[in-house]
Amino acid sequence: MTDNHIIEKELSYRIMAAAFAVHNKLGPGYPEKVYDEAMDRELPLHGVTVESQKKITLMYDGKPLSEFVLDKVVDGRVILELKAVSKILPIYQQQALSYLKATGLQLAIVINFGASRVQSSRVVYTKGKAFVPKTFPELREPPVTLD
Numbered sequence: 001m002t003d004n005h006i007i008e009k010e011l012s013y014r015i016m017a018a019a020f021a022v023h024n025k026l027g028p029g030y031p032e033k034v035y036d037e038a039m040d041r042e043l044p045l046h047g048v049t050v051e052s053q054k055k056i057t058l059m060y061d062g063k064p065l066s067e068f069v070l071d072k073v074v075d076g077r078v079i080l081e082l083k084a085v086s087k088i089l090p091i092y093q094q095q096a097l098s099y100l101k102a103t104g105l106q107l108a109i110v111i112n113f114g115a116s117r118v119q120s121s122r123v124v125y126t127k128g129k130a131f132v133p134k135t136f137p138e139l140r141e142p143p144v145t146l147d
Contacts, residue, residue, distance in 0.1 A: 007107045007124055008078050011048065015074055016120060018042040019111050023118045032084040035113040036071060039082065048075050058102050070099055079108035088112045088121050100125035 006012070022038040036052065043050040051073045058065045072080035081096045088110055096108035106126050112119040 007126070011075055011078055012107070012109065012122070014046040014048050015043070015078060015080065015109060015111075016118075018046045018048075019113075019118050019120065021045075023113055026113070028084070028114050028116060030084060030113070032082055032113075035084055036082055039072065039080070043072075043074060050074050051076075056099075056102055068099060068102060070103075073105075077105065077107070079103065079105055081108060081110045083110065083112040084114040085112055086114055088119050093121055093123050096121075096123040097125060 018039060019042075022035060022042050026034065026038060040050060040052055052071070054070045054073050055067055056070060057067050070079050071082045074080060079096060079099050081092060081099070083092060092110045096110050100106065100108050100123065106124060108123040108125075110121045110123065
């Protein structure tokens, strides 16, 4: 995956700049809700719009099946899944992938504020394929397929 093929590259950098600002101001150790509220304040300072706790309904045969609540949707294009845990686990990436499938969006970023440094994982879903590079700064490495 080259720099030219990074989905929502500029928006991703703005999102991560906001996450770093929040983590630099607060540090680790707070509940997820604190970081969620801080990101609501910080993201607009980076020139993006944010919808918090967005509800989506999964449909099955034209009927509602289940409802999800997304932590954040940025500029209507990127799902943010926020965590305050010791490390990002594959289950969080799988959760983000299910949100992408349900919404038709292509990119979710799982951001963890619970460690000594911000951790992030991009989850990409395009054309029926899912990719999860190791971490945000290592986007130049080949992706790992979840299938």
